[in-house]
Amino acid sequence: MPTPLGLLLATVAGIAMPAQGRVNGALAAELGSGTLAALVSFTVGLVIVGLGVLIFPKSRSSIKQLPTFLKEKRFPWWYMLAGVIGAYFVLGQGLTITLLGVALFTVANVAGQTISGLFTDAIGFGPGGKRPITGIRFIGSFLAIVGVLWAVWPKIAAQGASGDWLLPVLFPLSAGLLFAFQQAMNGTQTRYYRTPLPATFFNFAAGTLALGVVVLITSFGNPLPGHFPTGWWMYLGGAFGNVFIATGAILVRHMGVLLTGLGLVAGQLLGSLALDVFAPVPGSVVDANTLWGTALTLVAVMIASIPSSARMPWEKR
Template sequence: MDLTRRATALGCAAAAVGGVALAVQSRVNGELGRALGDGVAAALVSFLGGLLILAAAVVATASGRAAAGRFRVAVRGGRLRVWQCLGGAAGASFVAAQGTTAAGLGIAVFTVATVAGQVVSSLFVDRAGFGPGEPRRITAPRAVGAGLTVVAVLVSVSDRFGSPGELWPALLPALAGAALSWAQAANGLVRHESGSVVLATLVNFSVGACALVLVGVVDVALRGLPNPPPGQWHLYTGGALGVVALSTSVYAVRAIGVLVLGLCAVAGQLVGAVLLDVSAGGIAAGTVAGVALTLVAAGVAAVPGGRARVRG
């Protein structure tokens, strides 16, 4: 196996592992949001937990401190613009969506809605060449795959069409997924300049935590304090799961691009999501069909033509 194929295979495997972590994080943060009665508070707890883990890793290692120095030089020298470091704000919106809607929608529906927004958005992010890799054309397989994914969302929530009040929350994870594709590209740029997956992940978590603190202040002013913290320890593992999910995407995005990154993560997300929903008491037939169609869409978009690069 040559180096390019090996890098691609490793990137796809990392993205799949990150997808599994993301599905489990959705369940954890959704339950925490329900227990606290506040999705924003649950998101903030998750981000602060991940931030502590990453800050300790950077401060405690020589490679982490060196990466922080390279990051400062890149920002001061203009190679990395400040707005290119704000991927954490999009990540914060995704985690907030987890805490607000995941428990009510079910993890599988939440995941498919997120994937739809992420895949469609990633077509344009890849085409613009925003991330650290080269631009990639919007070819027929990539466009068809993205379109099938949108259809999959409609199928997965078809059992809710009779109740619009239950359907609209699926829009929030779809929008958060769209923002997440841009964030993955931005985090890849930070990793490229700093030379460190951990540092890039720390920057993301720092920005996201700051955004959530500001939103949390407004949330408390409008709604009051959340419920007392629950006693179940596993509800506080969202931060660690987020570190796994984000660091794998930061590692993989340069080798495989934003769209293929999202598609490889789909397999992990959906397998984990379906198993979680089944263990919680069952899953609707429409959701199973939507999951299956999403996997087909991922395969269509990932055919060789979907990796075509823009030249000139």
């Protein structure tokens, strides 16, 4: 797959990420529980991708070969638990986003994701093989983090200075570090399934199970709501999740973990910008910093996509 096409697909898929956040946020407000909203989102996503597996014969055939894949050690069985990382991410949202705010949470998560993307590519953990940390890839990654920080700085500044975020910020940072491994694990499975649906199915199944356990534990002495909202759009979070999980599982083999992640980040910023402009909520801020930061992130992605054969002047032998 040509890199420009892959980046375009990753960017489009990344737009689904802030859409999912907005939908799940509204559902959490109605239910009074971010964890329960995340469980509902994962369950809906599991049902949708499960129907897809049933409908498409290739997906059903691939799942039937799973015992053979595991027996031949095509990939470790625990790769199928990649969805637990997704559950960890949404759990972190529910526990820390009120303390950190969406902006700081996003910066920490993107920083962790970018650093981990460089590392997983360098050691060849993903299905695309080893991709060394060149000067160009490092500069592109650094500029991407700077661009995201620049884009969300107005929201961080609006919160005021506080040291209360120093410990909670480790949650989204660690979730970002793990996200690159989640993409690599899903991509490796997809390489053998030859379709993203089985890996996406197991991703949502593991995440749903993990969140179900968390909700069960936290519900003791804290009764669940007696009714659920009737607005159908509040249940679209799982569908948006299917989009970027399945797309990432396909692209990571062709572009590597870092570029796939940066493409998703670019789409995330563009999607957030579109929501803040056309469907703002209280606290939405769009100014020159937002626009220039988003633009810098897009430039950073293009820099990072320069072929690995290219070298900076100090790297030439």
